[in-house]
Amino acid sequence: xxxxxxxxxxxxxxxxxxxxxxxxxxxxxxxxxxxxxxxxxxxxxxxxxxxxxxxxxxxxxxxxxxxxxxxxxxxxxxxxxxxxxxxxxxxxxxxxxxxxxxxxxxxxxxxxxxxxxxxxxxxxxxxxxxxxxxxxxxxxxxxxxxxxxxxxxxxxxxxxxxxxxxxxxxxxxxxxxxxxxx
Amino acid sequence: xxxxxxxxxxxxxxxxxxxxxxxxxxxxxxxxxxxxxxxxxxxxxxxxxxxxxxxxxxxxxxxxxxxxxxxxxxxxxxxxxxxxxxxxxxxxxxxxxxxxxxxxxxxxxxxxxxxxxxxxxxxxxxxxxxxxxxxxxxxxxxxxxxxxxxxxxxxxxxxxxxxxxxxxxxxxxxxxxxxxxxxxxxxxxxxxxxxxxxxxxxxxxxxxxxxxxxxxxxxxxxxxxxxxxxxxxxxxxxxxxxxxxxxxxxxxxxxxxxxxxxxxxxxxxxxxxxxxxxxxxxxxxxxxxxx
Numbered sequence: 001x002x003x004x005x006x007x008x009x010x011x012x013x014x015x016x017x018x019x020x021x022x023x024x025x026x027x028x029x030x031x032x033x034x035x036x037x038x039x040x041x042x043x044x045x046x047x048x049x050x051x052x053x054x055x056x057x058x059x060x061x062x063x064x065x066x067x068x069x070x071x072x073x074x075x076x077x078x079x080x081x082x083x084x085x086x087x088x089x090x091x092x093x094x095x096x097x098x099x100x101x102x103x104x105x106x107x108x109x110x111x112x113x114x115x116x117x118x119x120x121x122x123x124x125x126x127x128x129x130x131x132x133x134x135x136x137x138x139x140x141x142x143x144x145x146x147x148x149x150x151x152x153x154x155x156x157x158x159x160x161x162x163x164x165x166x167x168x169x170x171x172x173x174x175x176x177x178x179x180x181x182x
Numbered sequence: 183x184x185x186x187x188x189x190x191x192x193x194x195x196x197x198x199x200x201x202x203x204x205x206x207x208x209x210x211x212x213x214x215x216x217x218x219x220x221x222x223x224x225x226x227x228x229x230x231x232x233x234x235x236x237x238x239x240x241x242x243x244x245x246x247x248x249x250x251x252x253x254x255x256x257x258x259x260x261x262x263x264x265x266x267x268x269x270x271x272x273x274x275x276x277x278x279x280x281x282x283x284x285x286x287x288x289x290x291x292x293x294x295x296x297x298x299x300x301x302x303x304x305x306x307x308x309x310x311x312x313x314x315x316x317x318x319x320x321x322x323x324x325x326x327x328x329x330x331x332x333x334x335x336x337x338x339x340x341x342x343x344x345x346x347x348x349x350x351x352x353x354x355x356x357x358x359x360x361x362x363x364x365x366x367x368x369x370x371x372x373x374x375x376x377x378x379x380x381x382x383x384x385x386x387x388x389x390x391x392x393x394x395x396x397x398x399x400x401x402x403x404x405x406x407x408x409x410x411x412x413x414x415x416x417x418x419x420x421x422x423x424x425x426x427x428x429x430x431x432x433x434x435x436x437x438x439x440x441x442x443x444x445x446x447x448x449x450x451x452x453x454x455x456x457x458x459x460x461x462x463x464x465x466x467x468x469x470x471x472x473x
Contacts, residue, residue, distance in 0.1 A: 018205050018246075019204065019205050020204060039202045039203050039204070040201065040202045042234075061238070063231050077300055078300050083248075085205060085248065133299075148299070
């Protein structure tokens with residue numbers, strides 16, 4: 001087994017000792033992190049409480065609302081419903097990693113600001129990460145695809161039309177930034 | 183924290199309030215079996231999206247076997263008329279697999295419509311089945327397809343047996359015969375009230391049989407079968423066959439969302455739609471083997 005605290009075993013061997021706390025290593029917004037965590041730690045808590053990523057928001061805590069969405073190896077996941085041990089060796093991206101080091105907003109952030117894709121703002125970081133994940137897979141998504149993805153996240157202000165427009169605009173800005181002018 | 187376990191409160195516990203559990207990260211099926219044998223308290227976690235939901239409902243695992251690093255559980259193959267899905271195949275992988283799309287196009291299409299983006303990338307077919315939740319849809323899809331589930335204790339179960347067999351052993355893979363499969367489709371436009379999956383197979387006498395499963399958010403899926411006595415999907419009488427299927431629903435099929443009469447009507451309508459779709463979809467390939 002991969003855990004150094006657990007004895008390697010084969011079928012029929014004595015019971016392996018399960019680990020209550022473990023070490024994990026992962027990349028957070030491009031920077032390597034080493035953490036010692038309890039086995040039950042969820043990614044949301046590690047990101048917010050241990051690593052200061054307050055843009056990752058807890059809300060429903062059951063993987064439904066999407067406020068806590070982060071990218072793990074490019075895949076959007078609900079950090080509230082992901083045990084932290086699961087990101088060992090992975091690349092994790094949060095909204096804190098979107099803007100450039102000099103503060104320049106990413107195309108997604110500019111698009112949401114430009115189109116009013118936020119209202120109270122609580123869902124925005126999750127929406128931005130979902131948009132980032134979508135545009136990496138489909139740089140020019142159609143409305144149906146955008147709807148399919150955005151329907152994963154809840155905006156309690158019900159402003160989905162402007163969010164849809166924001167994703168479309170983010171696709172345009174990303175393409176322009178990448179040199180594929182539209 | 184234990185509010186939902188004993189029913190004494192309305193606030194669900196948070197996974198953040200769990201006590202640390204013994205975490206096992208095996209790398210082979212043999213190691214999983216050894217852990218399960220040695221630690222009877224261990225629960226299996228794949229994508230863990232359902233496990234977190236169960237924790238919210240009061241489950242407090244003292245030991246967890248993570249399948250994330252177990253080799254060989256995420257394969258998809260289609261050989262000799264059998265589509266085989268590893269239990270760790272995610273909804274996204276299954277729905278976008280060219281192998282699944284070629285073997286059973288209706289399964290790939292149905293699979294792509296369940297859950298949200300986040301769950302589709304994380305949730306697994308094995309987790310969906312072994313959770314034994316009425317509202318989950320893979321038991322319906324794979325039930326209509328008469329899938330066989332290989333369990334690490336050496337047994338093979340039908341999908342419907344999961345409701346009566348409480349095994350906590352590891353589901354390793356799911357096998358679906360495609361050799362005699364003519365068509366498969368799924369109707370979920372009336373979800374959560376009612377959904378229907380239909381598989382049409384050719385029997386040894388060359389006539390077609392229909393296996394349908396009907397489900398809802400609130401109760402276990404129901405299995406229904408009809409022999410058609412015809413040789414092509416286009417020759418199936420959709421209204422009559424749908425009626426035969428719907429009539430097999432039990433008398434107590436009513437639930438929060440509708441009376442028994444309403445539920446039978448819905449199942450009849452959805453089954454008829456599917457049979458009409460089957461006639462159109464198979465019109466040009468009735469004589470082609472479903473490989």
